[in-house]
Amino acid sequence: MPIVRVEMWTGRTHAQKQELARAITEAVCAIAETTPEATIIIFEDVERSNWALAGVLASDEET
Amino acid sequence: MPIVRVEMWTGRTHAQKQELARAITEAVCAIAETTPEATIIIFEDVERSNWALAGVLASDEET
Amino acid sequence: MPIVRVEMWTGRTHAQKQELARAITEAVCAIAETTPEATIIIFEDVERSNWALAGVLASDEET
Amino acid sequence: MPIVRVEMWTGRTHAQKQELARAITEAVCAIAETTPEATIIIFEDVERSNWALAGVLASDEET
Amino acid sequence: MPIVRVEMWTGRTHAQKQELARAITEAVCAIAETTPEATIIIFEDVERSNWALAGVLASDEET
Amino acid sequence: MPIVRVEMWTGRTHAQKQELARAITEAVCAIAETTPEATIIIFEDVERSNWALAGVLASDEET
Numbered sequence: 001m002p003i004v005r006v007e008m009w010t011g012r013t014h015a016q017k018q019e020l021a022r023a024i025t026e027a028v029c030a031i032a033e034t035t036p037e038a039t040i041i042i043f044e045d046v047e048r049s050n051w052a053l054a055g056v057l058a059s060d061e062e063t
Numbered sequence: 064m065p066i067v068r069v070e071m072w073t074g075r076t077h078a079q080k081q082e083l084a085r086a087i088t089e090a091v092c093a094i095a096e097t098t099p100e101a102t103i104i105i106f107e108d109v110e111r112s113n114w115a116l117a118g119v120l121a122s123d124e125e126t
Numbered sequence: 127m128p129i130v131r132v133e134m135w136t137g138r139t140h141a142q143k144q145e146l147a148r149a150i151t152e153a154v155c156a157i158a159e160t161t162p163e164a165t166i167i168i169f170e171d172v173e174r175s176n177w178a179l180a181g182v183l184a185s186d187e188e189t
Numbered sequence: 190m191p192i193v194r195v196e197m198w199t200g201r202t203h204a205q206k207q208e209l210a211r212a213i214t215e216a217v218c219a220i221a222e223t224t225p226e227a228t229i230i231i232f233e234d235v236e237r238s239n240w241a242l243a244g245v246l247a248s249d250e251e252t
Numbered sequence: 253m254p255i256v257r258v259e260m261w262t263g264r265t266h267a268q269k270q271e272l273a274r275a276i277t278e279a280v281c282a283i284a285e286t287t288p289e290a291t292i293i294i295f296e297d298v299e300r301s302n303w304a305l306a307g308v309l310a311s312d313e314e315t
Numbered sequence: 316m317p318i319v320r321v322e323m324w325t326g327r328t329h330a331q332k333q334e335l336a337r338a339i340t341e342a343v344c345a346i347a348e349t350t351p352e353a354t355i356i357i358f359e360d361v362e363r364s365n366w367a368l369a370g371v372l373a374s375d376e377e378t
Contacts, residue, residue: 064133064134064135064172064177064184065132065133065134066132066133067130067131067132067133067150068130068131068133069128069129069130069154070127070128070129070130070131071127071128071158071160072127075158079157079158082157083153083154083157083158086153086156086157087130087150087153087154090146090149090150090153091132091146091150093149094142094145094146094149095134095138095142095146097134109127114127121127
């Protein structure tokens, strides 16, 4: 059943997502006593222009 | 009030979403005693490269 | 893969959720060409005091 | 801690998101007694073809 | 259409949610050119024992 | 920035969530090149009566 949703800024590579999927699945199965076949990981890429901290969009901080 | 969120892999056509919106709205109204005007359906298309089962990205399984 | 998330106000019965789960799964499988075994439905019960339309909490409208 | 997620149809400008991020952060901090540094705003742009009311996709209503 | 989801730690009062609903709806309507009747706010109360920063649950930091 | 949301059935202990928070944060920081201070983990406990696979609520399968 576990569904793990990972929101990160865009820019992570396919290789990084492969590794993350494997590592998070291993952690969830080892600790939460479930099986890999029941563990879903979903990545959501968020643009810096769609994310704000302290009222400022992250894309505006980079200037 | 019902808000129904449907996450599916990319590739479903506009016609499929039209049918799904109609069918799910009908089911929700018939069973949960609400009105179509209060029922929102949101589709979210997920790339196979952003979705993993058993620690493996779905896009890697297709090779 | 489809994950369907149904947000409704609290108060729906177990029987209504059973029916909704069956009806939505059937619609999704018939229309989106997937299998029941790959179709997950998650219900989220929302309190009227946690939901606002037009700036007014639904729990306040009932008085 | 507050995480505020704003789903709107695509089409809002960067300037509108800047203003929204600032205004929502101010409201949350003033009312919910938190700090700007702990307040995250995430915008999600939804296509009209991915959003239905009363069983009809919004993109189909515009014709 | 805008759906605004506000995740905060449990403990905010009904009065704070009333004010937040009103203030956020006003900001969204003024800035994003929508109407109050189309603006939904949903509050989600998160327990400190269900939220971690830097790998530590917030409920553990309070000791 | 990473926000990781872990949906699991109710029943996991506080100790399991502590371990999960630590392990997932470590994995995310090691692989996605971010810092613990920017990594948020949120747990969501889902009742078996609110989760269906193949059209059947998980709570109904246990009988």
